Amino acid sequence: MEPHRREAGQDTLSPDNDGLRLLAVALAGAVLFHGGLLPFTHGNTYDAFIHMFFADSYQRSWFDPWEPRWYTGFATTSYPPGTHMAIAGLTYLMPLRAAFVVVQLTGILLLIVGVYRFSLLWVAARPAGYAALGVVLSSSVSETVHLFGQLPTIFSLGVFLNGLPYIYRWIVSGRLADLAAAVVFAAATTAAHHVTTIFGGVLFVLPTGLQALRAVVEICAVRTPGRIAVALLSPLGRGCILAVLMLAAIIVTVFPYWSWSINDPITQVPIPHGSRESYVARPDLGLVFFLLPWGTAVFVVPYVAWKTATTRLWPLGLSVLLCFVLGTGGTTPVPQAILRGAFYILTLDRFTFWATILILPFLGYLIDGLLHGRSGEAIRAALGRGLRNILIGGYFVATVAVAVFAAILPVMQPTQPDFVDPAPIVRFLEEDEHSRWRYLTLGFGDQFAYLSAQTEALSVDGNYHSARRLPDLTRFSVERLENAKYLGVPGLGSLTQFLVNADRYNLKYVFSNDAFYDPLLHFTGWTRLNRLPNGVAVWERKDVTPLPAFPPRREIPPLHMLLWGTLPPLALFLAGAVLAASAVRRNFRPSPHDVRPLTARVEGFKHPRRVRIVVLCAGAILAVAIAAVAVSIWKSARTQYAPEDAIAAYFDDLDIRRFEAAYARLDPVTRPYFEAAMFNWRWRGGLIASYGKLTDLRATRTGGQGAIADWQVELDWLTALEMRTETVKLRTVERDGRWYVAPLGLRPVQTPLRIARSAEVAWHVTGRRQPQAETDLHRDRLDRPRIAVHGARLVVGNGRYSVIGAVTNADADPAMASLFADLIAGDRKLTRHAAGWATGHRLLPAETAGFRIDFEGPLSLDSEVARGSFDPTLFIPPELSSEPTGAGIEARALVSTSDLYRGVSLNSLTVREVDGRPVLEALAVNTGHEVATVVQVVALLYDRDGRPVWTEAGFVETNIYPGQSAPFRMQLPARSEIRVVGEIDPDNTVVNGSTQQGDTGLPGYAHGTLVLDVPGYSAIRLHVSTMTYDPLF
């Protein structure tokens, strides 16, 4: 093909038809590609529902930015409202989700037009058209739209790029209309997303300004240094004026946001983000935050470096390279050195996104050269026409493939749970005044935000972490409670605090879409009510104080409300009007007289032979790289694992429920048939197998020789309740050079009866006794059961203050006990906490159990513990203004009629001292008729004086079917580890709002206890309770 040769300046003088045609193709392609996918992908993105929630907030109250539904209330002035208000406006015409899709698609179209117009400042029309096409096929745009759902990022950049030509024109020609348009676009960009304006000022405006100044110099008729300096004075002045006005626009447009930032600064522990990790150490993050967004554009980076060094595109090239480096995150120390403190706040993948947009003029120029210019001709000469076409076509296909892959990645590898229909939950919250309390969701992913948008009920959680101000949330690096299990112990610790201290937050309902949390909910005193039609389980905490009729809110100045409700939409409207006027007047690009784009070189290469060598070398390098990757994959597939690897892989497969793969790792000679192995795995559920997540594994060889090796394997499981270490003895066998795990059997005990009959006591609290609408009639209520707190003491165990003691249900009705303790210094209450899972909450009449109320507190952010050296297994001590001298207790109870299964006994129990600490061992036997999913044993220890001194709780690791059994082991603290601070004065004990009274006598250390023969203790009282929901497999 003959290269397309042009005279110098020809392209700038010729019509833009080629470029406009390509732009039209790009716009049509975007509508087809992104518009076709968006309705199906936006629900799987991370952020889409959050933006919908904000939009819903404005739809409900346009001018009042106080949003009470998340985090006990926050101001929506914490995020620029432009896109949200656009969605809110559209919701008057269409449903919320459709409005989101329309605004997102509009943002993509704006981005395509913006890239075209921006590229025209640097290259000619046709390369700019190719750059616009590059947006459609950009994997970074695909990822940002279809995986991340970042509407403001796309929309604001689209607006911003469309404003850059006015900046250029203003600097070069000084027309006031251009100045006004530039300021309007800056304001509109800020209205959509302020970060784009701020960083865009450096990464986009600065190169554009330099390009404009260069054009001014080139336009200058007489190019003496003096004349040039004089000629630059006015443009520089105009640039300064523009900078001031743009800054003013940024400040004024979202002034309430800046006011919020200054008056209510973010003081939370930095939330880890994958874009700050080393992509070498975490290749998975490198794929998502670097390789995937770069896609095939990464091959153009060397070309950018070359063109930066050799052409007038150097300002733009420097921006690309800077963004490239910053986008590498924690892979190198350079981004941290450049960004300093901001490194821990910014999400660095944003720089990669900007880089992939900044690079588009280069890409357009390169493609244009390959298709129409001398570089394409040089490749044809070096490799032949066919190979050249294959190379260009291959690059195109690869680009399309990566873009499509990024777009459909969330469908192939879902990052969100299956869609949860919010309607049943919304109905539940609206019924029977359930919205008088706060709620919490678990396992909803980002769909929580969509649920929030459907209801006026309030949640203690939220999905916009920058707005969090509760110390209980900000002290941990936990983004939200909703996904606590993915954040390990810190996440579960934070969630536990909320579940335990539910009364403090008026938190009464939990909607759980993830059974992982069931044990935590159950043993912290929550009751599962029912399962909604959408499969979500509703949990209720009894006896929680309802929200006040008028919840507290932050007063926002009326002027802020007015500014917030008017200026951002006005800025967007004006920018749209300016853009529409430009389109109508075909005034998309600066005057050809003003621009000096990089044009295609007319003359051929000076050294065609060298070019040929370079092309051939590049081809060879590419071929070698592909071969190296292939060989590496092949070798990795053939690597022979050590027996430790076989063990690790086996348990990993079981943890992820890859049962076929796990079966393949069992010794093929001695393993049972697959269904039998499967039965063994399914039979064993409970706290670990059903609700645990394997976090670590240690294998120690204990024996064996030759082809047999015996191991003691310690498995660390993260359960909703605690970290547990399970010890398993197993054997590995080597056959044909490959190690296998010898199958582990189940204890083959027989359930003694084929059919068991047992009389059962059941209770039913009627609630409404008559078919009428009233929800709270005196005659429907029950008395609070009389419970008695006795032997309570303030102790210090393992450096933590705790209140311990015994609680007896001294009533004829079963009770659900809620216990609270205050630390007291003199007459002052220092802090208040509720009893967690080391407590017998549900008590049959006349039953007694131990309780323990642990005190934790918000962590000072200045503490070293919070500054990166945070050990999640450490508890956070309360910040107390003075040393506590005592404690007070409040206990209250309601009649509870569920979760009172008492069919589990402990056989052959022993307590012996191991490594200086008592260890309790027994066989837990289910003699009843329900499946004991998780069994809890609460142990109340009495000291030598017969006074309670500590309460500990332990759990049986596996579920127990009726007639079956499981070993139970619990380590107790040595007496020397506990310091008694003092007894709790009965005057400081309030039960059911009064002094306590009981129907029964209160058992002491000699009643219903086991005598202990370990140092420091005299007796132990055990209370066995059971969670009986169906175990998970």
Place this chain on the structure above:
Amino acid sequence: MLRFALLFVLAAAPCAARDFVADAFGVVPKSALSEDRAAWSGARANAGQIGTAPPEASGTVLLFVGPKALVAGKDDGHAVALVLDRHGNLVADGTPVGFLLGAEGHTDPASRFGVGEVLFRPPPHADVFVAGATAGERQSARATYRVVSDLASAKPVLLPLPRPAVPETLVRIPTAPLFDRFGNAVEDGVGLSVILQHVDWRTSVLSAVVRSGMAEAVFLPRDVTTGGALTATLAANASAGTPFQFAEIAPLGQVPMQIWPQQGIDAVVLRVGPVMTNAGHLLNDGTPVKVSIVDGIGGTDDRDGWLRDGHFETSLALPPDGGPFVVTLTTALGRETRSVSIAANPRSQHVRGVE
């Protein structure tokens, strides 16, 4: 300025001197007092004269009895009747109010502020009682209250077990019927703690729940080898110890053992069993087994597991040519040591229990 003056005058206008009436619901201009409000607020406006009229006769009687559960012989109940006239006004002081609480009648001869009340001690037998109140010609809707047994006086007694407990068989451990000091049966659902102190100083902890006046704990003797003494505790009241006997099972002859080379690797397979007993059946499935093996060249291996159908089979990391093997077998029946030589794979033996 003129604007502000006008606003001031307009704002001040309502402050002109007028007559107001204060009633139970607030202050209202006399001119605005309607007949309705005057009726239900107790005020009366007759020909411009405002005054109060006495309440009318009883119209509605609202009865509250609490606590709703009273401990027999211990708790006093409190019955309160709120009596209103047809307008909702409290009736005049001194209106007598009669109560029927269960079978007993009580009267508050002179109510005050519309409230008549009595404190009462219900008869000490557990039941649900119906209450009503009467004022004038009006009666209240019925209310109910419960009398429950006095748990503090209920002392558990464990009944002797009819026969020794057999391993792996459910044993029901009942108490005698539980009564309080008034003879009331203890309510269903009351929890007791039952502790079995074995003679080997191990302990088993059971729960018992009251049903139909008596409690029953269920015990499954598993990993238990000795009897002991049972104690039941209801709150602070414990029973006397009751003997718990455990049926002893003895081995029946030597336990067969076989060792043969394992297929494919340098190891051997050990099979022990059948483990027979004097009870007429194989030792129970799931009984823990431990084997320790020493081969002829000093190699050792220890394995543990459980019996299934009287057998235990395991592979040993010992070379097949290292025999003879000295095997020590430990089960609930005791310990047994034997020398075993390598043999051919008894592949025909298929172990499967039937019932």
